[in-house]
Amino acid sequence: MEKPSQARKEDCPQIEEELDAYLDMELDDQRAEAIEQHLAVCGDCTGRLEELSALVSKLQALPEPPLPRDFGDLVEARIKATEQAQEIAPAELAAPVQVGTAKVFQFPRPLLVAAAALALVVVGATFFGSPSSKAPIATVPDQSVTQVAEKPALPVNVPKAVEHRQESSPAVAEKAVAPAPAPALKPSDNPHLVAQSQGKSVPSLTSPAPLAVSQPAPELIAEYDDIVGDGIDDYGISTNEDGLYAIKL
Amino acid sequence: MRMESTVDLTDEALIDKYREEQDMALFKILVRRHQGRVFAVAYRLLGSSEEAEEIVQDCFVKVHQNLHKYRAHSTFSSWLLRICQNLCMDALRMRHRRKDIAAISFDPQAQGQEDENFGSGKPVTQVADAGPGPSQVLDQEEQTRIIEESIQRLPENQKIVLVLHDIQGLSYQQIADQVGTSIGTVRSRLHYGRLKLKEILDPYFSPENRTQPLKSR
Secondary structure, eight states: OOOGGGOOGGGHHHHHHHHHHHHTTOSOHHHHHHHHHHHHHOHHHHHHHHHHHHHHHHHHTOOOOOOOSOOHHHHHHHHHHHHHHHHHHHHHOOOEEEETTEEEEOOOHHHHHHHHHHHHHHHHHHHHOOGGGSOOOOOOOHHHHHHHHTOTTOOOSOOHHHHHHHHHOHHHHHHHHSOOOOOOOOGGGOHHHHHHHTTOOOOOTTSSSOOOOOOOOHHHHHHHHHOOTHHHHHHTEEEOTTOOEEEOO | OHHHHHTTSOHHHHHHHHHHHOOHHHHHHHHHHHHHHHHHHHHHHHOOHHHHHHHHHHHHHHHHHTGGGOOTTSOHHHHHHHHHHHHHHHHHHHHHHHHTOOOOEEOTTGGGOGGGGOSSSOEESOOOOOSOOOOSOOOHHHHHHHHHHHHHTSOHHHHHHHIIIIITOOOHHHHHHHHTSOHHHHHHHHHHHHHHHHHHHHHHHSHHHHTSSOOOO
16 A cells, blocks of 8 residues: 555646546546555645535535526427428418528419419510410500509408418519509600690500500509409400400590 | 325326327426426536526427437436436537637547547646636635636536536436446546546635635646
8 A cells, every 4th residue: 555655746637637526526436446556645636626625515515507497388389380381281281381591482383383483474475475366365564554543533451362362472462452552644754744734645554556565563553453343444444354454545 | 186196196197198198298297397396407518507498498499309209227317417417508509609719628548538528629638727817705605606717718528527416416427328438437527527626626716725715837
């Protein structure tokens, strides 16, 4: 057995590293005994062990952080929401998917293909379709529609089409419900108004003159959707079965 | 009546029963039984009550999703704790990415101990105390706050081992299993973690400093 006078200071670094395990009773008996022998003669290492013991005591005495709430119901709600989302998710909805920190909208592949095909058909029909194969349809030119919209008698209550949108997208509905912004009309912008102001005769909206084909403004479509009976007759505008707007000739 | 009997069941028995009956009330018993410990570990590792609350919820949702993978060869609490620890590690990594903080790994023997350089910072052998100066008299609440803040300044790998051992009372072997490392590494991380914590706390708790209002550094 090592005598106290024979304690070697060069052992201290090794002993110091093992003091934690010794304190935690994680050393085997042989090493624990060797450390006890060293501690018996080494005041420095004994002091270190006391400091270490005091530190660990402080940590162990830390109060348990108070639980801010009961998580039982919260966890249950999260689990149910997750399960519901998994049931609905892939086929029907373009659910946002968490990719890293960003949310990405993923559409099912068949929907994308169908949408692309539909877009091709619409574009093809618009640009390459034979006019003779369809009923004569002339879409309202922008300027004429603008003139129509200028009339204040248009109702501003929520159209059906808008109501339908409102369910799915409040932001869109809000935009559509709001009265369509009256276009800032200046006579100089509109050849009809310019001509009228100059006392010239202008072709009526229902004249057989060829009309430029263009798409009506979306907010005006929303307004026309709501017009029943008289409203459309007043302007000579109707829709065909494809939902396109036309002026009666 | 059923609830009175089920609360006495072991975790493993509760899980078996939940698998059979799919009764959420049984799972909630598990949640309520372990939420305190999960919250405590998350709070100690993250140092934020809000983040710890998120971790508790994420942890039990994950447990529920993976309950079919749980096998009784390990205790439910250690499995749960491992999930909690992994979530906390993810949260800490995210936090580092967001704030672009370079973590400092304290290791006096850094040259030969690559394992201790776990994390993202360069190892240093001297740690300066950048915290507030020590006060003469610390009440219990203040003392708790200082220790908690000091723990947050430890490198992540040392913090995990220290929290799991000194606060949660896990053995070296349990921690090694939990963290996926060797007992030797656990011992080493605990040693250097305590060393650094002691150095941080010394200005507050060493007897000579208690008589001096401030120690100039």
